[in-house]
Amino acid sequence: MRSMKRPRRPVHRYKSLLFPGIALLAVFAFWAAFGSPEEARGETKLFEYGGLKIEITNVREVGRDFANDGGPELWEYPVYTVYPGATATVLEADTKEDGGGVPAADWAFQRNGEDGRLDIVDGMEPLEIVPDVVGVFDPESSVYVLRFIRWDPQRGETVEVEKDGLTLEISSVHHEGGFIGDFDLSRPLEPYDTYHIYPGGKVTVLEAPPTEDGTARWELRPTGNGQAEMEPLRDGMAPIEFAREGSFCVYDLEESRTAFGLEVSDSDQAYWK
Numbered sequence: 235m236r237s238m239k240r241p242r243r244p245v246h247r248y249k250s251l252l253f254p255g256i257a258l259l260a261v262f263a264f265w266a267a268f269g270s271p272e273e274a275r276g277e278t279k280l281f282e283y284g285g286l287k288i289e290i291t292n293v294r295e296v297g298r299d300f301a302n303d304g305g306p307e308l309w310e311y312p313v314y315t316v317y318p319g320a321t322a323t324v325l326e327a328d329t330k331e332d333g334g335g336v337p338a339a340d341w342a343f344q345r346n347g348e349d350g351r352l353d354i355v356d357g358m359e360p361l362e363i364v365p366d367v368v369g370v371f372d373p374e375s376s377v378y379v380l381r382f383i384r385w386d387p388q389r390g391e392t393v394e395v396e397k398d399g400l401t402l403e404i405s406s407v408h409h410e411g412g413f414i415g416d417f418d419l420s421r422p423l424e425p426y427d428t429y430h431i432y433p434g435g436k437v438t439v440l441e442a443p444p445t446e447d448g449t450a451r452w453e454l455r456p457t458g459n460g461q462a463e464m465e466p467l468r469d470g471m472a473p474i475e476f477a478r479e480g481s482f483c484v485y486d487l488e489e490s491r492t493a494f495g496l497e498v499s500d501s502d503q504a505y506w507k
Contacts, residue, residue: 281314286326287324288380291319292316292321298312311380311381316363320384321360327356339355341372341379344370369381382500383478385434385477389406390406391405391406392405398493399443400486402438402494403436408430408431410427412427427495429496431497432500437496439471451488453485456480457483482496482497
């Protein structure tokens with residue numbers, strides 16, 4: 235006897251683009267709300283110098299550095315460490331007349347690359363502070379009135395290094411190079427590796443055997459313009475974070491020589507190899 239049941243209709247899934255479209259919109263909405271929290275980090279600061287006013291967003295901290303125009307006198311200028319997504323908005327910018335009476339910019343942004351100068355004028359579009367934006371300078375004297383450092387611990391690579399029993403983990407590394415130092419004629423020259431890291435990078439001690447009397451064998455030392463104090467390196471210590479640019483070395487107290495060099499810089503320059 236023939237069945238009286240109706241044949242089941244074949245199911246055609248997603249004949250319309252409506253459902254996938256709604257799902258895609260939901261993904262974008264979630265990303266916009268939670269996917270990039272770093273865009274709103276930090277504070278908004280106002281920089282004022284003479285007739286120049288600039289609003290700077292996503293500021294992590296404001297430090298100090300020094301500059302001169304080739305003479306004996308030095309003066310301080312601020313260094314703004316900013317999170318990714320930071321912008322500089324010109325609120326007010328004085329101009330001056332050049333030799334022909336034509337108005338000329340009194341200040342300029344300094345950028346790495348061929349087009350290194352960007353004149354600052356009223357009404358210009360906000361400038362995103364990307365890694366190649368160095369700061370603001372006076373075109374007449376070529377000295378800075380403020381500088382930028384972009385804080386982004388996610389940049390670079392994390393490497394593990396070892397020498398004579400000392401093992402370190404270094405994050406935010408963007409270049410590794412060699413250097414011959416410790417020019418003591420009484421002993422052979424020994425090269426050591428130098429690690430160039432971005433601000434925000436950290437050094438974590440994985441293993442640091444002490445000397446026979448229990449004191450630290452290695453210590454972190456500032457060199458050049460580094461402002462930090464000497465830091466003994468021991469097992470279990472908290473990671474050392476580099477908030478600002480500077481030069482440092484890991485020094486072997488037992489052997490009286492440098493084990494590693496550390497250069498903290500926001501610049502992706504071409505290094506000599």
